[in-house]
Amino acid sequence: MSIWSIFFSYKGRISRRTYWCAIGMRVLVFFSCVLVLPHSSDLISFIVTVPLVLLLLLTFYVVFPIIVKRWHDMDKSGWWLFIEFIPVFGMGWRIFECGFFKGTEGSNRFGPDPSLNDLNPDLIKYVTVSPDTTNTRWIATAHLVDSVENRGPRIIYGGEDESEARRQAALFVERFQCEIIQ
8 A cells, every 4th residue: 555545545455554654654754743833923924824724624635534543444434533622531442542552354345454565575385265263254264384474374365155255355366476285
C-alpha cells in the first residue's frame, strides 16, 4: 500500500505497525507545525503561517482514513470511527482497540491480510488449501521455512467458500512465486 493510499484512501486494511507509524508521523508533523508557527504579525510571518495552518488542517483529515483502515483490519465497519466522538471513553477505546488488538487473520470483506505484506518471499515454502478440523470452513495457509523469523503457518483465507480459498491461494502463489501443495 502506498503512502498516498494509507493517508488518503478509505479502502483496504492496515496493520498495527502501519497504524502506529502513520499516527506517529501525523503527531510529529502536527507538533512541528505548532512549534514553527510564528507569533509575530508582520507579512513574512503571515506568508509562513498560511501553509503551516493548511498543513495542520491536513493532519486532522488524514487521521480518519488511517483509523477506518485499522477498523477494517478487525473486520469492522469504518463507521466505528464515530466512537471517537464519545467524550473520554471514545478516544481511549479507539487507541486501545486499534493500537493493540490483532486484526482478522487472512482475508476479510475489506481486503487481504496486511500482515502478509511483511512476509519475506524467500521464507515461503508452499501453500495449502484444505477444510478445517470441523469441515465447516476452508483454509488457505502459507507454510514458511524453519528459521528464526518463522512464526508458524500464516492464514491467507478462512471462510466457507472453497473456490474463494483456492482463488486467494492462487493470488498469493502468483505474488510470492511459490507452489500450491494439494
